[in-house]
Amino acid sequence: MNLVSLKLITIIVEDELEDRIVRELKDLGATGYTVCKARGEGTHRARISEWEGENVRIETIVSDAVAEKIIAQLAGRYFDKYGVVVYVSTVEVLRAAKFIPDQVKDAK
Amino acid sequence: MNLVSLKLITIIVEDELEDRIVRELKDLGATGYTVCKARGEGTHRARISEWEGENVRIETIVSDAVAEKIIAQLAGRYFDKYGVVVYVSTVEVLRAAKFIPDQVKDAK
């Protein structure tokens, strides 16, 4: 089995941000994503959040380089204004090429 | 990017236990959590479980110290009686302070 280590980024946000964030993930090089409905509670600006309700849990598997771009952009655009949670873990995948955008593959 | 390693605890239980476990997570120092509906099958007391139906998948990101307390309490209170599944992984987060309770931050 030819397993390759890639980054799994999980983003938990209000559902109204889903379309916008999915578009940004694709623009930054994510080739796919998965969304589950979620609910929960968290902190926002170090206070207990007022948002408790319908959230989504967006997952995408990307290269290290794309992960860094995604994290930087999410932090810059959403962290001040929204109760977004972002976390990154390392996963092993088969068919790693599936998760790497064409322009990167072409450049190799 | 200032990523910090924290523990992601995932708990899969019957949905009737959700409120009680969420309360316990908060009492032990979790500052947030995410819940998804789930279903599945497992073993209970080394038997194929009778529970197959509506479950929830509860996630919380906490410090190592809080993770240890949560795991110990869940094991002590639920493992004998319920088909609960608990697993822990390491994730990288931005804004780590968001996941650390105030009393701990104050103590620093």
Next chain:
Amino acid sequence: MNLVSLKLITIIVEDELEDRIVRELKDLGATGYTVCKARGEGTHRARISEWEGENVRIETIVSDAVAEKIIAQLAGRYFDKYGVVVYVSTVEVLRAAKFIPDQVKDAK
């Protein structure tokens, strides 16, 4: 706490494959699984996928040996024909025996 490292396999597929894949997971030695509804988009045969709709996210925690068998079988049976995503991560569990099939436990 007696935490043991096992493999968490996550499989994202069209929901019509759920029953078949769950049966295969059990046949290969998985003692339990969790399913969440999901939706998303991905690539299929290195093209943007035509599948966008109701998917499921199947999780199972297994030993390294069972993980290898599951991955090999999923790759052989589904990767050519379906837009399935499979990824593996390492998780720490309590009560590891719960996740190991009886025939393996008996053999020890």
